[in-house]
Amino acid sequence: MTRTDRAGRAERTQKLLHLLDGRPLVLVGMMGAGKTTVGRRLAARLGRQFLDSDEEIEKAAQMSIPEMFAELGETEFRSGETRVIARILRDSDIVLATGGGAFVNAETRALIKSVAVSVWIKADFELLFARVSRRSNRPLLKTANPRETLRKLIAERYPVYEQADVTVVSRDMPHEAVASDLVEAVIAHFSRQDQASADAR
Numbered sequence: 001m002t003r004t005d006r007a008g009r010a011e012r013t014q015k016l017l018h019l020l021d022g023r024p025l026v027l028v029g030m031m032g033a034g035k036t037t038v039g040r041r042l043a044a045r046l047g048r049q050f051l052d053s054d055e056e057i058e059k060a061a062q063m064s065i066p067e068m069f070a071e072l073g074e075t076e077f078r079s080g081e082t083r084v085i086a087r088i089l090r091d092s093d094i095v096l097a098t099g100g101g102a103f104v105n106a107e108t109r110a111l112i113k114s115v116a117v118s119v120w121i122k123a124d125f126e127l128l129f130a131r132v133s134r135r136s137n138r139p140l141l142k143t144a145n146p147r148e149t150l151r152k153l154i155a156e157r158y159p160v161y162e163q164a165d166v167t168v169v170s171r172d173m174p175h176e177a178v179a180s181d182l183v184e185a186v187i188a189h190f191s192r193q194d195q196a197s198a199d200a201r
């Protein structure tokens with residue numbers, strides 16, 4: 001990256017921080033979309049603390065997510081997820097990567113919508129499937145036909161993820177490029193909001 005690119009990026013970062021005004025930035029979307037990876041990079045860029053709800057649940061329960069699903073069941077995992085996210089969102093100035101099912105829960109979604117700026121990292125089926133197939137740490141996909149399961153989850157969840165404040169599409173591109181697109185998409189969201197309130201005046 002050239003010095004001019006770096007200066008441009010720093011300027012956009014500062015602009016985003018100003019627009020967020022302390023509000024948490026919360027990443028939502030399907031397993032494999034890149035919430036954890038992109039969220040961590042974005043937080044480093046913004047100089048904000050990064051939290052991942054899955055990691056926090058694992059710390060609180062002192063077991064891994066696959067162990068939680070196997071030993072306690074999904075319902076218990078979901079109530080832990082809701083509690084952990086409510087606790088995390090008491091803090092400002094953070095970037096939070098949620099687990100793929102978190103925003104689907106009405107209570108969690110209402111909380112996120114009330115205190116944070118939410119961003120759906122959207123990716124197409126093949127990209128998601130290729131990424132989640134690399135690791136076996138997602139219990140929901142341990143089915144006889146994981147492709148069909150992923151398709152079904154996408155069909156159920158995309159209408160809900162659409163309720164995020166901002167959507168950014170992740171194609172097959174480096175994490176840093178997704179992070180940059182995300183910064184631009186959130187800035188554009190605030191500009192549209194400003195325009196809408198100016199039009200209403």
Ligand SMILES: Nc1ncnc2c1ncn2[C@@H]1O[C@H](COP(=O)(O)OP(=O)(O)O)[C@@H](O)[C@H]1O
Nearest residue numbers: 030031032033034035036037038131173174175
């Ligand atoms: N933009 C990207 N380019 C290449 N690989 C990616 C990208 N984003 C995520 N990945 C990879 O895909 C996998 C899933 O990413 P992760 O951040 O864990 O997604 P999520 O938290 O949304 O489930 C990881 O192995 C990660 O390294």
Ligand SMILES: O=C(O)C1=C[C@@H](OP(=O)(O)O)[C@@H](O)[C@H](O)C1
Nearest residue numbers: 030031032054099100101138139
């Ligand atoms: O989509 C889901 O319901 C889940 C997604 C996972 O997180 P990632 O989206 O970070 O993979 C994790 O919370 C759990 O396996 C359930």
Ligand SMILES: [Mg+2]
Nearest residue numbers: 035036097098
């Ligand atoms: Mg994750």
